[in-house]
Amino acid sequence: MSRTLDADAIEEGVQALAKAIRERVGDQPVALVGIRSRGDEVAERVCRVLSEDDADLLYGTLDISLYRDDYEHLHENPQLQGSEIDFEIEGTHIILVDDVLFTGRTIRAALDALCDYGRPAKIELAVLIDRGHREMPIQPDYVGITLETDRRDHVYVSLEGTDGIDQVEVKTA
8 A cells, every 4th residue: 555745745845844944044044955865856945945035045965875874784886976065064054954754864874974074053954754763863853744654664755856756655564
C-alpha cells in the first residue's frame, strides 16, 4: 500500500517553510544551505519565495557524501556532487535545508561538513518533510509537512528539478 502527495502539497510545504522562516528571522541576514541531493532544490525554492520580499539571503549547497556514518556500508560508491558555498560561514546565521528528516544521521553528517567551512553564528534546520523516528537528538526548527509513518515505511521524494516531477510517495513496508 502507498500514499502519495502531489505537487500542490509540496508547494504548500515550501510556502510553509518560507513563511515560518520569514516570521522568525525577519529582515536579518541569513544563509540557506541545501543538502544534496533534493535538500538543495528545496532550499532554492524557499530562497525564491523569500527573495520576493527582498530578504537578505545567501544560498549554498552541501555535499555530505564523505561524512556519512554508513559510508563503508553503501553498496555502491557515492556520487560526489561537490559543495558550493561562496560566502563566509564564520559568524553567519545558517539554515540547513533537507527534503526529509528521518533518523537524524544525515543532519549529523551535514553539521560536521558545514563546520569544516568555519564556525557559524547559529545553525537552524528546515525540512520539507518530518517523518519522525529519530535515532539522534536532532529536531527541526522549521517543518513544511509532517508525515505519520511507520519506522519501516519508505518515503520517496521526487522534485521537478532533479526528477522531472513533484511528488512524495510513502510505501508501506
